[in-house]
Every structure is written in structure tokens, then in C-alpha cells.
Amino acid sequence: MLIDSHCHLDFEALSADIDGVLERAAAAGVTGMVTISTRVENFSTYTALAERYPNVWCSVGTHPHNADQExxxxxxxxxxxxxxxRCIAIGEAGLDxxxxxxxxxxxxxxxxxxxxxxxxxxxxxxxxSRAADGDMASILEEESRAGTFPFVLHCFTAGRELADCALALGGYISFSGIVTFRNAQEIQEVAKIVPADRYIVETDAPYLAPIPHRGQSNEPSFVRHTAEKVAELRGISLEQxxxxxxxxxxxxxxxxxxS
Structure with missing residues (x-):
């Protein structure tokens, strides 16, 4: 059983064939997914998807690209x-x-x-968090001193330093299709060392399709390829x-x- 912890089902590449997307996900063993908010003004779109499909949840938040607009x-x-x-998370928000x-x-x-x-x-x-490791670590550490909060670094693209900071603060790390790319050695090294109780997988669909689908539109069923790569890196079975x-x-x- 796999869960795509981060996708964007409202984007046209997926919404135009939403029933097919969900059918292919189920066939690949993906039993649930979270459609992630990029604009709070579109919250009703996310909740409508989550209300319609029992294996879909949503979040509420503003992507950093849209930060000044909200x-x-x-x-x-x-x-x-x-x-x-049906809203089970805050975000996505951050620094890009x-x-x-x-x-x-x-x-x-x-x-x-x-x-x-x-x-x-x-x-x-x-x-x-993209190309903002230092400032992200500083904000996470400062805000954690004011009071802890649960979080996940989605679509992890940073190095060991930010990973260690997040883990020390109780955070989780999510790996996307990027971990399958040949030039992703630094991310692959992090995937090997994250504690077994602190990592999840995602697609960030319709972006960042993993090998062997790189260059195509991504979809939740493809999270299986990411999971297979992470399992290989960690020396465990896909089932584990x-x-x-x-x-x-x-x-x-x-x-x-x-549960």
C-alpha cells in the first residue's frame, strides 16, 4: 500500500482525466493521495475533490510563488x-x-x-523549500523555539544540513521523483539515512515525473517508481x-x- 502525500489534482493535466488518474493509481497500489493547495482562494476546488473521492484529502495554504498575492x-x-x-494539512508554504x-x-x-x-x-x-536552505533552517529553528509544530519538507531537494535540521526539530522528509534522477546523488544519500519513522513519498504531480516517465506529465500512480527507488537505496523491499x-x-x- 502506497500513499501519494503530495499532488495537485486540480491542475488541468490531472483534472481533465481525474477518474482515469484515480483508476491508474488504484491499479498501481496507491490507496490514497493529498491534493495540495497552492492558493487559498481556490480552497473550494480542493475540498470538492476531497468530498467527491473518499481516498483523496486536501490541504489549505499559499504556495511561495503566490505569497504576495495572498x-x-x-x-x-x-x-x-x-x-x-477533509482538510488534513496546512500549506504548501515556504521559500523558493x-x-x-x-x-x-x-x-x-x-x-x-x-x-x-x-x-x-x-x-x-x-x-x-528550494535554494533557500539557510533561511529555511533559521526560520524553522526560530519558530520551533516559540512552540513546536508538525511539518514535512516536501519534494526534498536539499542536502544533509537541512535534512538534519528538520529531523532534529521533529520534522519529516518527503521524496519525489527527483530521487530517481541520475544526477540526484545528494538527495539519494539523504534517502539512505532518514530514520525509518520519518520519511514519506510523493509525486508532486503533474510535475517531476520519475524515471522511466521523466519528461511526461506526472500522476499519482507513478509514486510507485519513486517508492521502488527509495526502497532500493535503503536496502529494503517495496512492501516494507x-x-x-x-x-x-x-x-x-x-x-x-x-491506521
Whole structure:
């Protein structure tokens, strides 16, 4: 049993064939998935998907690319919306200095508001971090001193230093199809050493399709390829990885009701 902890079912590449996407996921042994929010203004779209399909959950949050467009969204707004029964996470929020599509100050402000919502609700914060390791570590450490909160570094693309920081603060690490890429040695090394109770897998579909589908539109069924690669790196069977990542998902995303 595998769970795709991070995908975007509302994006046209998936929504145009949503029933087919879910059928192929089930055939690949993917029993659940979380469709992740990138704009709070689209929250009703995410909840509609989660209400329609019993194996789909959603989150609420603002992607760092859109941070300056949703600065009117306060922590209390995130907390209120997250009470929806099918919403099991806060985010994705974070820092993206690779594209810098939003001012860095707006990204940091948004991230801190989302951290506050995760702290208040106990729901996990789904963190996007790209080319911002130092600032991300600093914010996580500072905010954790103010009060702990559950979180996962989604689509992990950093090195050992940020991984160690996140793990020390009680966070989880999620591996995407990037871990299958030939030039992803640093990420692969992290995949080998993350404790068995602190990692999960994802697609980030429709982006970042794993080998052997690289260059194609990604979808939840492809999480199996990522899982196979991580299992290989860790020297365990796919079945064991499925048990471990499902247990970890159930613990982190406890509102899902998975046991």
C-alpha cells in the first residue's frame, strides 16, 4: 500500500482525466493521495475533490510563488478553513529562491503565518523549500523555539544540513521523483539515512515525473517508481517501504483517519 502525500489534482493535466488518474493509481497500489493547495482562494476546488473521492484529502495554504498575492490571508483564516473535515494539512508554504516569483519578505511572512496555523491546529505544515536552505533552517529553528509544530519538507531537494535540521526539530522528509534522477546523488544519500519513522513519498504531480516517465506529465500512480527507488537505496523491499511510509503518513497526517 502506497500513499501519494503530495499532488495537485486540480491542475488541468490531472483534472481533465481525474477518474482515469484515480483508476491508474488504484491499479498501481496507491490507496490514497493529498491534493495540495497552492492558493487559498481556490480552497473550494480542493475540498470538492476531497468530498467527491473518499481516498483523496486536501490541504489549505499559499504556495511561495503566490505569497504576495495572498498576504491578506491571516493565520486565523487558515485555522478556520482547515476545520473542514477533509482538510488534513496546512500549506504548501515556504521559500523558493530559485524562481523568486514573489518577494522574499512576502514568502517569509506567509511561511510564518502557516507555521502559526500548524502550531494552533496540530495539522502538519507542508513546506516548499528550494535554494533557500539557510533561511529555511533559521526560520524553522526560530519558530520551533516559540512552540513546536508538525511539518514535512516536501519534494526534498536539499542536502544533509537541512535534512538534519528538520529531523532534529521533529520534522519529516518527503521524496519525489527527483530521487530517481541520475544526477540526484545528494538527495539519494539523504534517502539512505532518514530514520525509518520519518520519511514519506510523493509525486508532486503533474510535475517531476520519475524515471522511466521523466519528461511526461506526472500522476499519482507513478509514486510507485519513486517508492521502488527509495526502497532500493535503503536496502529494503517495496512492501516494507509501503508499510513504513503508510505508518508515517498516518502519524503525520493523523486527521486522515488512516491506521
Amino acid at each position: 498576504l491578506h490571508i491571516e493565520t486565523d483564516d487558515l485555522v478556520r478553513l482547515s476545520a473542514h473535515p 529562491y530559485f524562481y523568486d516569483n514573489a518577494p522574499r519578505e512576502a514568502q517569509a511572512t506567509g511561511l510564518r503565518r502557516h507555521i502559526g496555523a500548524a502550531r494552533m491546529t496540530g495539522l502538519p505544515l507542508v513546506i516548499h 517501504l509501503g508499510r513504513e511510509t503508510t505508518a508515517n503518513f498516518a502519524r503525520l497526517f493523523s486527521k486522515s483517519g488512516i
